[in-house]
Amino acid sequence: MLYRELLTTELDKQRDDFRRFADSQAGDLAVYLHKLKQLNQTPYAEIQQKLADKNAGAIPANELKTLKTFSVSFGKSWANHEDARVWANEILQSRTTFAADGSQLFSEREVSLPVGAIQIGWFENPHDATQRYEKNAYFEIL
Numbered sequence: 381m382l383y384r385e386l387l388t389t390e391l392d393k394q395r396d397d398f399r400r401f402a403d404s405q406a407g408d409l410a411v412y413l414h415k416l417k418q419l420n421q422t423p424y425a426e427i428q429q430k431l432a433d434k435n436a437g438a439i440p441a442n443e444l445k446t447l448k449t450f451s452v453s454f455g456k457s458w459a460n461h462e463d464a465r466v467w468a469n470e471i472l473q474s475r476t477t478f479a480a481d482g483s484q485l486f487s488e489r490e491v492s493l494p495v496g497a498i499q500i501g502w503f504e505n506p507h508d509a510t511q512r513y514e515k516n517a518y519f520e521i522l
Contacts, residue, residue, distance in 0.1 A: 420450055472507040479503050496522045 391398075419427070424445035431439060443452055458464040480502040487495045501517040 416450060420448075424448075469507075474506070474508050476504065476506045478505075498522065 424440060427440050427444070444450065456467065458467065480500065482498065482500040485497040485499075487493055497520065499517060499519045501515075503513070503515045505513040
């Protein structure tokens with residue numbers, strides 16, 4: 381059982397910490413928005429040039445060059461979640477999608493056994509009633 385009075389008292393005690401945290405987050409957001417605005421005003425060719433000699437891991441999308449903005453309107457809206465799902469089902473019909481994820485587990489420092497593990501999971505969905513989807517995983521102790 382949760383006692384509202386005790387919760388309210390404890391939250392009230394932490395009010396200044398919550399305010400400081402919110403102010404810090406707002407300040408960080410302002411910095412990020414300013415940087416994004418600066419980047420949005422940088423010519424596409426200049427961005428590509430700056431990233432050419434770097435192992436950036438990503439390159440600017442062509443939309444940045446043609447639309448000159450990071451925010452691109454999707455152009456679709458729905459009355460409810462069910463309508464959105466119907467639309468998505470129509471779009472995905474007979475199109476295969478694939479997703480994979482992996483993780484690793486290390487033994488704790490307190491354990492002297494040199495043991496670890498990896499797990500890889502995947503899901504392949506052909507979005508076709510005549511075909512089966514595949515959901516599987518692989519696990520190995522190292």
